[in-house]
Amino acid sequence: MATHGARGRSGGRPTLEEVAARAGVGRGTVSRVINGSPRVSDATRAAVEAAVAELGYVPNTAARALAANRTDAIALVVPEPETRFFAEPYFSDMLKGVGSALSDTEMQLLLIFAGSDRERARLAQYLAAHRVDGVLLVSVHADDPLPDLLAQLEIPAVISGPRSSAETLPSVDSDNYGGARQAVEHLLSRGRSRVAHITGRLDVYGAQRRVDGYREAMSDAGLGVDEGLIEAGDFTEEGGHRAMAALLERHPDIDAVFAASDVTASGARRALREAGRRIPEDVALVGYDDSAIARHMEPPLTSVRQPIEEMGRRMTDLLLTEVADRRPLASRGLERRQMVLATELVSRSSS
Amino acid sequence: MATHGARGRSGGRPTLEEVAARAGVGRGTVSRVINGSPRVSDATRAAVEAAVAELGYVPNTAARALAANRTDAIALVVPEPETRFFAEPYFSDMLKGVGSALSDTEMQLLLIFAGSDRERARLAQYLAAHRVDGVLLVSVHADDPLPDLLAQLEIPAVISGPRSSAETLPSVDSDNYGGARQAVEHLLSRGRSRVAHITGRLDVYGAQRRVDGYREAMSDAGLGVDEGLIEAGDFTEEGGHRAMAALLERHPDIDAVFAASDVTASGARRALREAGRRIPEDVALVGYDDSAIARHMEPPLTSVRQPIEEMGRRMTDLLLTEVADRRPLASRGLERRQMVLATELVSRSSS
């Protein structure tokens, strides 16, 4: 507060103007050099670079942001409480990917949690102030108002996992359909034929796609689709337990289960144990996510791995293009930028 | 890039000027209302607030930063690779504390990892550009150049755990000395008397303080200090194992061990098992940190808990004062702002 007058004059940070004077060129030229414009002669560029080095010039971000109407920052918005963020390896892998895509960029990453209503209100305010050039959205539920808010504010965004087949936002997702097929085909190749599926929350698009994958793999194998072998879960342990119990009741002769998540598989395992079934001897089990749970389960769980770090990287690349390409609304959204990454089956002793 | 001309004019975000016009007051008055200055009459304030609401005015951060020479952001700098950040609950607790202290503030938090040389270079550049008003430094090693860089750039900083007794930066620490005393006194109260200590890395000030606490607790209990009961560790599992083995060799009659960290205790436990000692029957064991390791050890480990979340909160409060108080250099650093928080012994079955 008190430093306003004293600021900058003596000993403060050098400005563009001072660099220009030192190099014997105009302000515009220095700006061009700093921003890597090609329209500068080599000699001039060298002179400016020398002046920059001598003066230890560092551009003032605030001034740049004001003049250019951009912030050089993007946000990774996590609509979850911090606790979950730290608990699930999903997020740390994602963060790693984002970080690596950003590492040779001037772009800064902001990590924003929006788990509570209060945090969400803060976030809305934050976005309204246009404090970031773009947003990375992970783990978004189908009814989340955030994507609409972003669209309304005209802030570029990329979503990890489309909300539906009609998703309008650019997105990066893993191949849920293909992953499910891999899982089922794996079970069939092990000689199983009575393969059940415990789904995820069906308001999550990815969960639906997994069901599609299950259905088609069964049908392509000539086994037909017995709807009685499909039971709805909700990605939780409890849901998996309940679903498995229901399935066993209906079809005591089940010899394999594909669960829509590792946590679900863990619940299914408990129900199987309670029913006296051995894994994998009596019933083979496959999960999804290849999380720590899969590795530590007894027996270790075969699971479908998603390339999460890679997804983070791709999302970031997409967003950066999106931010750079900002163009008149008319030409936006015409070409949909959506990306699907392959999954990989990690085979362990549960199948 | 191409939007410069079109920006703002039609349909863009409202500016201070527009709010002023709407409310029928001057620019200065609106600024005063926005910034909560008391020098505004109630009537005027109400009028301005109405105009702000009608127009949906949100201040432009970049303009404010440029004019006021501040950023309204602070950084939490973690001089570790991201992997460790996610692996250790220390950081997530710290983050939670910082977040809570910031939650009713306009201040924004930036999370910056500076594990690799490359990241450190980026950070230096970042700080040189004064993109944050202050820095929170956690887990800093004694020879880290970062604090000096910050001092040179005149960026307010708070450190978690002073680097020495002569630490010049404001700091928040837990009471390492007192925590060590608690641990030792607990062991003595359980009837043990041949209490050994495995230290942490002695170039970490906190580790030294723990040794001090051990020494004085022993000496105050009238047991004297046998230097042979002190063995240097380095906070690692391997170090704990080696140190414990050495101690047993020297003093086979040891009946209790205070280890400078839970990880160290875990190594010590292994050495004790290998030597056929039972815990706690033959040798009682106490660790430090009360981490997940302590809870999951077999047997569960008695450990000294540091109030990490609280430390994060206090650090943040300190930094905010520091940032707000920015004043002529002369009066700085005269009063040292250093804070020590009490620890708590969590008793489990290892002792």
Add this chain to the structure above:
DNA sequence: AGGTAGTGTGGGAGCGCTCCCACCAGTGAT
């Protein structure tokens, strides 16, 4: 010779705010 592109460059204008000085009442002391 005169035109017509293209390069490279300087500097004005303006981004939206904060700070501060000037000013205008009103109030109470002289």
Add this chain to the structure above:
DNA sequence: ATCACTGGTGGGAGCGCTCCCACACTACCT
């Protein structure tokens, strides 16, 4: 009545950049 003050207010100046227009100056056509 005159002179401080004081609470309240308007608006100029300026923060350090980017954008863009204008102006050289060259080189290559007709």
